[in-house]
Amino acid sequence: MAHIDAGKTTTTERMLYYSGYTRALGDVDDGDTVTDFMAQERERGITIQSAAVTFDWKTHRINLIDTPGHVDFTLEVERALRVLDGAVAVFDASAGVEAQTLTVWRQAEKHHVPCVCFLNKMDKPAANLSFSIESIKHKLKANPVLLQVPVGSGRNFSGVVDLLTNQKLTWKQTSTRDDGQVFESKPLDRSDDPELLHEVNEARTALIEQVADLDDEFADLLLTDFSDNFDAVSSSKLQEAVRRVTLARKGVPVLCGSSLRNKGVQPLLDAITAYLPAPDERHHDLVRWYKDDLCALAFKVLHDKQRGPLVFLRIYSGTLKPQSAVHNINRNSTERMSRLLVPFADQHVEIPSLTAGNIALTVGLKQTVTGDTIVASKASAAAAARRAHNAGGAGKRPGEHASVVLSGVEVPDPVFFCTIEPPTMAKQADLENALGCLQREDPSLKVRVDPDSGQTILCGMGELHIEIVHDRIRREYGIETQLGPLQVAYRESVLHGASAADTLDRTVGERRHVVSVELAVAPRDLAAPGGSCEVAFTEELGGQLSTEIKAAVENGVNGAYLQGPLLGYPLQGVATLIQRVTMEPGTSPAMVSACVSRCMLKALRLAGGRVLEPVMSLEVTVGEERLGTVLGDLAQRRGTVRDIQSRHDDKVLLATVPLAEMMGYSTILRTITSGNAAFSLELDTYEAMNQQDQSNLLKRVAGLL
């Protein structure tokens, strides 16, 4: 995981090559890597979909997922982290922690995934070890545990000294075609450069002290057995302690190298197997109820023209076998899995069975979507639910045992949308099929039909996301679609509190439905936790109404929250209090919902609307001489500068700016800086627009501007 372009794919290629799974080194810049296999990935040199590959390193099996760095594909990273046991955070050693590194780091923390840091690109003249370490400390608030000292810098970077073993590892590159397979490993001794010797000694002492601070067992060992000479502690004891520190997430081992120059990747593989946890060392709360029965999570779906949907499963317990039926708890359906495959490098290998800890690729599961829990049978699901219920370990409802399902990942709300149209009406069904398949692969893509115009609307995470979807429909499904202009997904809220009452009296067939409702809406703190809108009943009413009628009232309110009165965008930051509900006997819950919805619309209109717009946090890295130009441009975009930091010869500008002002920013930034700037953009929050901006927006939508 990393910020865009840190070198994840390049590092993955080396891992596959050194472990013997590929015969040639793929290159991102030549577009022939194993993990970036989509045409768009190869053309653009970026990862869009996370790819899973399996390979062996020495005595271990590694299941690796290479994740995208671009912010539009953050959900892919989250899905990968949800099922992984450990992560390698890759850094550009000349840039340290960048904007997207922070996001993925937070995601790893959320899923309690232990990490190893790899400072890549040590061959760059601006690479800086201490700067990168400091940025890990300060920006990620992590505890970097440096395990290596680099030998040489910039172009002369030739290897590393392992601080645990005092071995100097040197890649003697004899030609530019050298694949780095062979490297020299010899103990650092007095004949070595005295400066390096001194640096290594200091770094090793610092490492021992740091690990003793973080791990009590190691501290005790030092004080009892090595009190005369801490330095005499064995490398295996030190390694065990570093492992404990990593697993407890008290510290992160840091290694360095240059993947492109084929240096330092083999020790990184050693570190992965030495410090990151084996699957059985991770505690997955709900899995224990399945004992040795199958329990797996579907974390990714790919559509294959010949084989149909391919579902990636992470197996948490039990064994998976092909030609067998499995039960999908979320869909309450039993499906037959025809084939079981392992994604070994660039080919899928058929396998007779696969056990816990592994990642499997299955063929035949047609209903399964990302986030579903797969178990052996309905009976096995029921047995697990019973065990959890008896132990009081899972959520229970009276009279039933709640299913024990693994939690999926939260799908963020899309910020952009646009219309999409097929070339002819005859192609509409094909387009719907293509969009259905793409949505199963990518839950961050949303598709809806505009109720007024009947047009299909595509909602996505950013300009690049929508562009890629458009491109995939053309290439993979052969449909040339037309996209409408990209629009920002605004939200709406209320200005002040208001009350309303309404009565619905309707006869349907023989039956008369009469219901009266009184309610009040009020603005709520936009940043309030637990969702953006809420609904509550007065204490008295809460005691009177049946569960069924309460649910009908809530449906009515939630339905009204979906479309604001100003522009029809979803509402945020509104609290509704239901004050009175009276009804004649025989009135159906659907009529109660309808009356509440109508009453809500009245109250929302009275409460006055305000538009909320998505505000992004922006990070621009630019040479000092162009900083003024970038700042001037930002001022015209209603941007607010938060900080300007220095990074070597560059300035890093941190700002917030409304998304509506950022359309096509990559092209504009490239033009005004002659290509000498990089930026990343991420949703920060939704903020109320000022009166002037809001009225301009309303006029523009009404076609008056």
Ligand SMILES: Nc1nc2c(ncn2[C@@H]2O[C@H](COP(=O)(O)OP(=O)(O)OP(=O)(O)O)[C@@H](O)[C@H]2O)c(=O)[nH]1
């Ligand atoms: N100088 C130098 N360049 C490198 C190194 N590793 C990777 N690169 C270059 O950095 C660029 C990005 O490399 P990738 O491997 O695609 O990076 P990534 O992190 O997979 O990128 P995304 O998946 O798109 O986020 C490519 O042009 C690589 O050739 C390195 O060690 N040194």
